[in-house]
Amino acid sequence: MITGRLILGDQLHPGHSWYQRVDPSVRYFLIEAHDEQTYAPQHRQKMLGFLAAMRRFAAWLESKGHAVTYVPIGAGVRDLASYVAKAQKDGRVHQWEMQEPDEYRLDAALRPLMAQVVSSEHFMTERHHVAAFFAGKKTYLMESFYRDQRKKTGILMDGEQPHGGSWNYDAENRKPWPAKQPIPSAWTFSHDLRALDAELDEVGLPKWGRSAAEAFPWPLDRTEALEVWNFFIEHLLPSFGPYQDALVDDAPFLYHARISFALNTKMLTPLELLESVESAYRAERVSLSSAEGFIRQVMGWREYVRGIYWAQMPEYATLNALAHRQAMPDWFYTGKTKMRCVSQAIHQSLQHSYAHHIQRLMVTGNIALLLGLDPDSVDAWYLGIYLDAIEWVEMPNTRGMSQFADGGILGSKPYVSSGAYIHKMSNHCRGCAYSVQDKDGPNSCPFNALYWEFHHRHRERLAQNPRIGMVYRTWDRFTPERQHALLERAAWLHEHVEEL
Numbered sequence: 001m002i003t004g005r006l007i008l009g010d011q012l013h014p015g016h017s018w019y020q021r022v023d024p025s026v027r028y029f030l031i032e033a034h035d036e037q038t039y040a041p042q043h044r045q046k047m048l049g050f051l052a053a054m055r056r057f058a059a060w061l062e063s064k065g066h067a068v069t070y071v072p073i074g075a076g077v078r079d080l081a082s083y084v085a086k087a088q089k090d091g092r093v094h095q096w097e098m099q100e101p102d103e104y105r106l107d108a109a110l111r112p113l114m115a116q117v118v119s120s121e122h123f124m125t126e127r128h129h130v131a132a133f134f135a136g137k138k139t140y141l142m143e144s145f146y147r148d149q150r151k152k153t154g155i156l157m158d159g160e161q162p163h164g165g166s167w168n169y170d171a172e173n174r175k176p177w178p179a180k181q182p183i184p185s186a187w188t189f190s191h192d193l194r195a196l197d198a199e200l201d202e203v204g205l206p207k208w209g210r211s212a213a214e215a216f217p218w219p220l221d222r223t224e225a226l227e228v229w230n231f232f233i234e235h236l237l238p239s240f241g242p243y244q245d246a247l248v249d250d251a252p253f254l255y256h257a258r259i260s261f262a263l264n265t266k267m268l269t270p271l272e273l274l275e276s277v278e279s280a281y282r283a284e285r286v287s288l289s290s291a292e293g294f295i296r297q298v299m300g301w302r303e304y305v306r307g308i309y310w311a312q313m314p315e316y317a318t319l320n321a322l323a324h325r326q327a328m329p330d331w332f333y334t335g336k337t338k339m340r341c342v343s344q345a346i347h348q349s350l351q352h353s354y355a356h357h358i359q360r361l362m363v364t365g366n367i368a369l370l371l372g373l374d375p376d377s378v379d380a381w382y383l384g385i386y387l388d389a390i391e392w393v394e395m396p397n398t399r400g401m402s403q404f405a406d407g408g409i410l411g412s413k414p415y416v417s418s419g420a421y422i423h424k425m426s427n428h429c430r431g432c433a434y435s436v437q438d439k440d441g442p443n444s445c446p447f448n449a450l451y452w453e454f455h456h457r458h459r460e461r462l463a464q465n466p467r468i469g470m471v472y473r474t475w476d477r478f479t480p481e482r483q484h485a486l487l488e489r490a491a492w493l494h495e496h497v498e499e500l
């Protein structure tokens, strides 16, 4: 009588209580299902990263004496649910168990086939905690959730008060990159994944983005993830806070941790990262603003978006509050656009399957929202291109924070800006074919006219928002000629979206 325990590609958590003892009646199953590679147009590095890490994890389990069945991509398994059902029907597995899947679609497909579903023992809060925390409230506010988490965990707290007297040091954390500052190096690996890449070719999986198979740079197990993490704590965290919003030509990583893939596949736990950041601060190795800036992202935003996902799914995946319907232009897939900031962000994403938060939010997300792209296509793009993209974290960030398609459940206003913000935070504009100073001419930065036209178009919905009122007061002070010129330019841009 064998109990099969299914391990998903984002459940590579060696500290899970399942693995603390070897049980002869248990067999672990890791399955490389075809559909998991194609449910969005996936970057080749994303496929390679997940599958190579699963293979490592299976080898580790075997080395600890556990029984493992590993089903490689070439075996032709189409989807996980039919494999699970068939194995039980054939009598190979008497009953199935799994850890809570983090994606709604997998939860819906697999839970009914399981005798038992246990916690993944990864997150700091339970799946439905955010929904319960905000029960009866009209809006969800990340800040109140975050403060409550700080109090509960005691991290960066002095009794009931935030350490240092403030909950938030964002004012110290929004600096552009100084002109002469050298670009820090990133901790990297050079795994040879060419054989796996060839297996993916053999089964006909599409190739998108640089595979990097000859020198794959991402961590594939917990030991490697800790190397990336320790490098971050020592060399990057001290400057993480001030420059987390900076955008720099040909420099994708700056002081960012590059830890999201390892964290989302559960090689690391959020709590251990937060404790390690707090220790670095208490040992006076990093400033309070950098420590708090990082802790807010993981304890606050990461847990919060997960809670929103589970509170709102499955309806969340269909929301399109601004009724945006424009098809995504091809340049999102090739990077071939004259807008230098957008081209930089997309090229870096194609190269590394990575972009940092402000590239995702204020460059690609910003232009997608200003152009009114269909949120389904925007979601699919983000879900496919980034190595760290798993729907529970990708979708609230994309559909909610970035595209405002949830009408304000996650964020209180749309994240849009004109070219001025990108000019302030980056060095992209000086090499751009468009002029950021020009507001409405034929060579003007597209972000400029689109920004005003976006607000004009959505006035009915947005004008009442106290956080946006100032934009409308400014627009109303423009002369009719100026308004007309901005709207004309925006209309041209909408009509020629493929040519931008």
Ligand SMILES: Cc1cc2nc3c(=O)[nH]c(=O)nc-3n(C[C@H](O)[C@H](O)[C@H](O)COP(=O)(O)OP(=O)(O)OC[C@H]3O[C@@H](n4cnc5c(N)ncnc54)[C@H](O)[C@@H]3O)c2cc1C
Binding pocket: 244, 255, 256, 257, 258, 259, 260, 261, 263, 264, 294, 297, 298, 301, 302, 303, 305, 355, 356, 357, 358, 360, 361, 365, 382, 383, 386, 388, 389, 390, 393, 394, 395, 397, 398, 401, 402
């Ligand atoms: C449109 C859009 C889509 C995104 N899609 C994803 C995604 O699919 N997967 C993903 O992990 N993150 C996503 N993010 C959040 C964020 O951009 C990435 O977590 C971050 O860029 C990962 O790089 P890093 O590890 O170097 O992060 P750092 O900048 O070093 O930050 C440290 C950690 O904080 C956490 N974090 C920071 N911001 C967020 C956030 N808004 N939501 C959740 N966690 C956060 C991440 O775990 C990250 O690893 C998205 C953001 C936007 C605007």
